[in-house]
Amino acid sequence: MLSHLRPALVLVAIFTILTGLAFPLAMTGIGGALFPFQAGGSLIEKDGKVIGSALIGQNFTSDRYFWSRPSAISGPDPNDASKTVATPYDASNSAASNLAPTSKALIDRVAGAVKTYREKAGEGAVPGDAVTTSASGLDPDISPENAQRQVARVAAARKLPEERLRALVAANTAQPFLGFIGQPRVNVLKLNLALDSLAAAPPNS
Helix, strand or coil: CCHHHHHHHHHHHHHHHHHHHHHHHHHHHHHHHHHHHHCCCCCCEEEEEEEEECCCCCCCCCCCCCCCCCCCCEEEEECCEEEECCCCCHHHHHCCCCCCCCCCHHHHHHHHHHHHHHHHCCCCCCCHHHHCCCCCCCCCCCCHHHHHHCCHHHHHHHCCCCHHHHHHHHHHHHEECCCCCCCCCCEHHHHHHHHHHCCCCCCCC
8 A cells, every 4th residue: 555655645745846836936936037027016116115006906086187997896894894885996805896787776876977977077978987897896997088088177187288188198008919909098007107297387378
């Protein structure tokens, strides 16, 4: 029996070392060497401090900034464990609303979001990603259409020409990988950082 058990244990040990240690370490090393930014979490720094990740959305609410796609993530209410409160873009609790298309709660929430969006962006078509949540609740990108519809609001808040902001959105629009994989998209954190870097326009410009 021992003669049969020994080779089995040896094989388990060998493959544990190869597949459980050597291979992951090799892939981590290769990834870190070839793609250090992505392997490190795609972290974005400003003035030497990490302010976020290009992979995770943030809850921008000021009219001076472009807004991210809504997030349905919620967590326990710190004041009442039996209740939940919104914790948008919480990477430790990624989730969708899981509400059916016929859900009254979902219909009411989207209708309210559409109303708020039009109050800020003006009448007209509302991009779907402006009022619906993603499956993860962490989507860092919005559609170019969504970003362009927000230009008037941001321009008014910052007293900047709309044409300048439309050009900024276009410059920060990523195209599909290899020209056909995925959709055009705008990373909201990167766009807002580029927005902050713009010099204030002269009065009445």
